[in-house]
Every structure is written in C-alpha cells, then in structure tokens.
Amino acid sequence: MDVSLRVFVVDDDPIVLDMMAGMLEGLCSAETFTSAEACLARVAHVKPDLFLLDVLMPGMDGYALCRRLKEDWDTQDIPVLFVSAHDDTDTRLLCYEAGGDDFIQKPFEPAELLGKLKVAGRILAEKKSLHEQAGYAQRTAMAAMVSMGELGVVLQFLSKSFACANVDELASAVIDAMRQYDLQAAVQMRLGDEVLSLSQNGHNVPLEVSVLNHVKDSGRIFQFKSRCVFNYGRVTLMVNNMPLEDADRCGRIRDNGALLAEGADARLRAIETEMQAARRRAGIEAALPRLYSTLDDVQGNYRRNCFELTQVMIDFQETLTKAFIHLGLMERQEEQLSNMANEFMLRMVGTQDASLEIVHRLESLANDLKTHLKS
Numbered sequence: 001m002d003v004s005l006r007v008f009v010v011d012d013d014p015i016v017l018d019m020m021a022g023m024l025e026g027l028c029s030a031e032t033f034t035s036a037e038a039c040l041a042r043v044a045h046v047k048p049d050l051f052l053l054d055v056l057m058p059g060m061d062g063y064a065l066c067r068r069l070k071e072d073w074d075t076q077d078i079p080v081l082f083v084s085a086h087d088d089t090d091t092r093l094l095c096y097e098a099g100g101d102d103f104i105q106k107p108f109e110p111a112e113l114l115g116k117l118k119v120a121g122r123i124l125a126e127k128k129s130l131h132e133q134a135g136y137a138q139r140t141a142m143a144a145m146v147s148m149g150e151l152g153v154v155l156q157f158l159s160k161s162f163a164c165a166n167v168d169e170l171a172s173a174v175i176d177a178m179r180q181y182d183l184q185a186a187v188q189m190r191l192g193d194e195v196l197s198l199s200q201n202g203h204n205v206p207l208e209v210s211v212l213n214h215v216k217d218s219g220r221i222f223q224f225k226s227r228c229v230f231n232y233g234r235v236t237l238m239v240n241n242m243p244l245e246d247a248d249r250c251g252r253i254r255d256n257g258a259l260l261a262e263g264a265d266a267r268l269r270a271i272e273t274e275m276q277a278a279r280r281r282a283g284i285e286a287a288l289p290r291l292y293s294t295l296d297d298v299q300g301n302y303r304r305n306c307f308e309l310t311q312v313m314i315d316f317q318e319t320l321t322k323a324f325i326h327l328g329l330m331e332r333q334e335e336q337l338s339n340m341a342n343e344f345m346l347r348m349v350g351t352q353d354a355s356l357e358i359v360h361r362l363e364s365l366a367n368d369l370k371t372h373l374k375s
Helices: 014-024 036-043 063-070 089-098 110-161 167-180 206-215 249-329 332-372
Strands: 006-010 029-033 050-054 080-084 103-106 184-192 194-199 221-224 227-232 234-240
Touching: 006 014, 006 036, 014 063, 014 110, 029 036, 036 063, 036 089, 050 110, 063 080, 063 089, 080 089, 080 110, 080 184, 089 103, 089 206, 103 110, 110 167, 110 249, 167 184, 167 194, 167 234, 167 249, 184 206, 184 249, 194 206, 206 234, 221 249, 227 249, 234 249, 249 332
Parallel strands: 006 029, 006 050, 050 080, 080 103
Antiparallel strands: 184 194, 184 234, 221 227, 227 234
16 A cells, blocks of 8 residues: 555544554554544645545534535545444445445454555546546537537437447446536446446446445336436446436436436447357357368378278288189179179278268368358
C-alpha cells in the first residue's frame, strides 16, 4: 500500500480508533477523529485521500458527514468507506445514497480492511483520470443533446453498439448514452461467468456492485425514490437521478432507458454468439492440420499395405503352383483351386479400393472445411 496515502478515520469509539490506527501504522498516513465536526474542522485545512466513517455517531452521523463531503467541490471526489456493525440492505442503500464508495462490517479482519483500502486507492486513481476528462466529456454530451434529441441518443447507441466487440465496450456505450441525458447511471452486464459493473465512478465499485446484485431480480422496470431500474435478460441498468420534478421527462427516460437496456441485451447476446463462433472456428482451424496429417498417414499406410498384399498374393500363387506337382491332382481340380484363389485375391483388392475411396472422401471434406474458413 502507498505510505503517502492520507486516511481520515472517524469513529466515536476511542478503542476502535486505536485499533484502526494500529492496523494502518506504517502502511499509510492516518489521522483519527472522534466526531464528524472535528473531522470537518481538519478538512478545512488538509484534504485526505480517503475517509473511513462510522455510520452511527452522536451529533452528525456518518451519512450526514458523507453528504457534506460530497456536496463540497473540494472533497466530492474523495472516496468514502463506511464502517458499521449493521449489514442489512437498508443500511447499504443509505450508505450508497449518501455517496459512499464501499462498506465494511464490524467486526472485521485487518486483511479485509487493507484489501478495501487497496480497492479504494484504485478507485481514487480512476476518479482522478475521469475528472481530467470530465470537462471535455460534458461539453461533448451537451453538444450531442442539442444536435440529436432524446430519441436520437437511443438510435446513436444502437448504431454504436454494433461496433462493440466485448462487454466492456458495450457497458461504456450505455454509460455514455445515459450521460448524454445528463443522468448518472450504473450498468451491470452478465456474460457466462463474466460479470461487469460500470458507472461514472469506474469499474466494479464494491458498493455499486452490491446494490446492482440486489436489484437485478426485482422486475423488468421499477422505480424507487429517485432511482429507476431496467432489467432485460443479462443487463441491469440503474438510473440514480431521475428528475422527479418533471413527470413528462421521467416518462421519456423510462421509455428510452428500456430501449437502451433491451438493445444492450440484444447486442450482448450477439457478442456471445460471435464469441462462440470464433471459438468453433479456432477449433476447426486447429483441427485441420491434424486431419491432413492423419490422412497422409492413412494414405501412406494404404500404399504399404497394397505393396505387402500384392507380394503376399504373388507368393501365394507361386507356392500354390509348386504344390500342384506334389499333390497329384487332376487338371480340373488344379484349375478349380486356381480360380478359387484368384476370386479371393480379387475380393481383397476390392476391399482395399473401398478403403481408399473413404480416404478420398475424408480428404474432400477437409478441403471443403478449409474453403469455408477462408470465405
């Protein structure tokens, strides 16, 4: 962990503060506060890289402190990790609504806390990168809104989605479309064993993943407070700031959000089909050289067998002719035995010819597969 990382820890329990300070000693620069007010007084002079906030505290609680931090331009991008003994859905939603980035339940193992801090550090780096691009992205989004209108955003997304070759590109296209509506959104896409969650905050933010996992089975379209969720197949799209004061715009957003989620799910299924086709193609391409090698071996073995069988038949005819001298057979009997031997040898040759025909058919099939792969 980066020892230069500055962490502010706020908890009304001095024992908890001492324990956390001991865990973080030597790993980062940690300052502890027994109240939200004391923390805010320090923030006025020094800005940390991350906050660790207790949820329930006398006076200003962790939710209120987080909201104050997120409303301040100077601290709104600093990650907040909530710490609470409560691990129910309501608590997690309140933390998420207050602007928290992650959540950890008391009591916790030191390794869990350190792991969360590493994740928060990664999120901080992503946010800094996004912040540098925010001005340009905002101007681009506003220009798009003026030039195309709300339905045009959906049509542009559907057109753009055809060029998306993987889940990450498709999720980014959905978030870009929602940004053009001036909406904050998070999307989760599930493809096989791969699950990707994305929002303006970055990839797989733990608290967002927790909320998306909770709402993915909550119905096709439903709204709770200022949030609206769209579930279509393997796609869950959650809008966080529905304009409740404008009922008409809310209705249009629900319509367009449903189209976006449904279009994203259709493209996601197409990506899966393309991936399966690519795997099958790669399998055929890998198998063709082995097939040609096997056919070469079969043909070589056939030629050797033909040579050996021909030699055996010649030896047999010579031995049979010599045997007639000692057997004392009549001429009619010798002719009958010779005819029988010739008939069996012709049958053996015919069997080998049939085997060669099968080899030629397999070779033709391999050539057809090779031709189809090139087309």
